[in-house]
Amino acid sequence: MVTxxxxxxxxxxxxxxxxxxxxPIDANEPWMRELHADTGYLLYRLGLRSGQLFNSCxxxxxxxxxxxxxxxxxxTCEGALQRELSARLGYDPxxxxxxxxxxxxxxxxxxxxxxxDRRSRIVxxxxxxxxxxRDIDEAGLRxxxxxxxxxxxxxxxxLHALLLRIVQDGPT
Amino acid sequence: MVTxxxxxxxxxxxxxxxxxxxxPIDANEPWMRELHADTGYLLYRLGLRSGQLFNSCxxxxxxxxxxxxxxxxxxTCEGALQRELSARLGYDPxxxxxxxxxxxxxxxxxxxxxxxDRRSRIVxxxxxxxxxxRDIDEAGLRxxxxxxxxxxxxxxxxLHALLLRIVQDGPT
DNA sequence: CGACAACTATTGACGTCACCAATTATTGCT
DNA sequence: AGCAATAATTGGTGACGTCAATAGTTGTCG
Numbered sequence: 001m002v003t004x005x006x007x008x009x010x011x012x013x014x015x016x017x018x019x020x021x022x023x024p025i026d027a028n029e030p031w032m033r034e035l036h037a038d039t040g041y042l043l044y045r046l047g048l049r050s051g052q053l054f055n056s057c058x059x060x061x062x063x064x065x066x067x068x069x070x071x072x073x074x075x076t077c078e079g080a081l082q083r084e085l086s087a088r089l090g091y092d093p094x095x096x097x098x099x100x101x102x103x104x105x106x107x108x109x110x111x112x113x114x115x116x117d118r119r120s121r122i123v124x125x126x127x128x129x130x131x132x133x134r135d136i137d138e139a140g141l142r143x144x145x146x147x148x149x150x151x152x153x154x155x156x157x158x159l160h161a162l163l164l165r166i167v168q169d170g171p172t
Numbered sequence: 173m174v175t176x177x178x179x180x181x182x183x184x185x186x187x188x189x190x191x192x193x194x195x196p197i198d199a200n201e202p203w204m205r206e207l208h209a210d211t212g213y214l215l216y217r218l219g220l221r222s223g224q225l226f227n228s229c230x231x232x233x234x235x236x237x238x239x240x241x242x243x244x245x246x247x248t249c250e251g252a253l254q255r256e257l258s259a260r261l262g263y264d265p266x267x268x269x270x271x272x273x274x275x276x277x278x279x280x281x282x283x284x285x286x287x288x289d290r291r292s293r294i295v296x297x298x299x300x301x302x303x304x305x306r307d308i309d310e311a312g313l314r315x316x317x318x319x320x321x322x323x324x325x326x327x328x329x330x331l332h333a334l335l336l337r338i339v340q341d342g343p344t
Numbered sequence: 345c346g347a348c349a350a351c352t353a354t355t356g357a358c359g360t361c362a363c364c365a366a367t368t369a370t371t372g373c374t
Numbered sequence: 375a376g377c378a379a380t381a382a383t384t385g386g387t388g389a390c391g392t393c394a395a396t397a398g399t400t401g402t403c404g
Contacts, residue, residue, distance in 0.1 A: 047219010
């Protein structure tokens, strides 16, 4: 059960963001502890918020979060089959088709025929794609900073290490 | 009414779909560290996985993750206006309508007229709803255990505390 | 060698979800 | 009384997940 979760009681006032009627949320209130008693559910909620923030960064580029995920993966592997993208990112193969179509149309990636297997296509990152990814990564850091605002650098480090441990098995 | 929740997920492991060419994933490899260098992106990815696992638990009940979120919130506040649900959960007001419709149809929640304001409806959890929520919570714990498998109890505790700190401002 | 199973990429269909605009009923303000 | 604001609702559009089906290709086995 939830035993001793000590939470710093700092109410961060966010410059006129939600000005409607929301009372400030305090994690020390009992209903709040009960609401987020489960870590998995907590991860789901935070992932949602993080994804929304990332998407708002990407919206002027015309691409979305899934494109960013593909680009990010391509930057690590110097060419990948579409079926690898599907398996590693957890997206349906049919979804990959559209995503790579969009990236190709934007000039950020290319499909090349595989020398081994004429069924497969190898998707590679182009130079403009690499440049774009660098820009977006920079914006991503700003998002992350905003999200992790309540945490000090040491805490962010431990959080990152823990999350990395969890993600290491299963789809990337 | 009783939901026998079986976490039989035929979803991910589809007859060794990944074992053709995928090497086992090791978080220590450089490409892996680079892929997950950003904590915000990492949160997004893990939130996705967590949400998928939760959804696979809920799929036989006919409800989905968003219904669970509403029920979970209702369990903490003894009745809420729909606009409160919208603000706190971050869902669009129009989405709340459908969700509460479904919950009412399933007998897990009720709309009651507000004595103060005849525009508002107060949504309350029913007894069957409370029972259902208990069952689901139990399944949720199994999901969380599966997800947090690489972490020992102390690490899970710190992770939970850190995530709780992050979630305390902004929409629940 | 030839029939056949398995696989890759692709397309199309169906339901869900997020986001926005518009509507109705009600309230508060002045 | 008049009028802006609000709560719930409806409808539309585009993105998204999942599944089924197809064409082209590969490997296997009789």
